[in-house]
Amino acid sequence: MLVNLGAFGWRRFAMTHDGGLRLHLQRVLRAPRSVVFRALTEPQELAKWWGPDGFTIPSVESDLRPGGRYRIAMQPPEGDLFYLAGEFVEADPPERLSYTFRWEEPDPEDRETVVTLSLRDIGGTRAELVISQGDFATEARQALHVAGTAGSLSSALIEHMSPTEPSATGDSGSSASDRGTSDRQKSGGCRAGGSPLNEASADSGC
Template identity: 70%
Template sequence: MTHGSELSVHMRRVLDASRPAVFRALTDPRELARWWGPDGFTIPSAESDLRPGGAYRIAMRPPEGDPFHLVGEFLRVEPPERLAYTFRWEDPDPEDRETVVTLSLHDIGPARSELILDQGDFASERRRALHEEGWSQGLGKLGELLASQRD
């Protein structure tokens, strides 16, 4: 979604899990490795110091090719309702720049949550669209994972 001259991604997903379960899936490196990234990608490693000012580093391996890394710093860690962090690629594409991801969780039932994702401001429409596609596929996998963990 584009807001004026700002290039950002805004998504809303309803997930069949409680806010604490979703927050854990968003922050626990073992859980993250099970769903993170676009279809076909794997996560060989994920490291996280989950606290404001703490760093994270995620290795992503595409279906073909060498792994690359995503790094950043946690800005807000408020379980189970909010998470915000910087997002940048090691060895970035010339069109990349550091963005901020904000994830908000809201209860919508006993074991259902709404996830709101915002990320921006991107340097180009091409990079914004690439991230939107990646998030869409990754959040789809997250939804499947959480649904499969219910009773």
């Protein structure tokens, strides 16, 4: 199953050959992988860009080690605060990170998934980011996570790491405090899964 992610700078996601529903996104970012890894893992950095447009992140708790836990509080523009939580499975800075992912309280169609982030250095100034997540219970949940992950990483993270850099859709970047009016809100944001920057490539399988 393929989805057009061109507006976000990603190409596709797909069902794995064994029938499991997974997300797989690949992208080259114009920043060293150490910088990208910090943006993806340090609580004070995550709080500046994580989530759909218009959301704020009141708190990020993180014990970055295998077996350590994390919990992210997410406040939508309207509605109640909710939480994303999980446990780190693997942490190898700045190359690789793996963690479980679950919502509190989950949607009836949600189930705990595993996210794996891999970063490959390219010449010391760029990094290739590969994101994999799954297995999802339904295609609808897979599509929701794909849109949320691709949108968040293509807009808020890019703006956070390079405020003057154009976004994946060609619009001018804005500061993290101005995220409520960016392209992801216009296109209908959703909960992000899951990371300046803007050279896209892709494969199958968040």
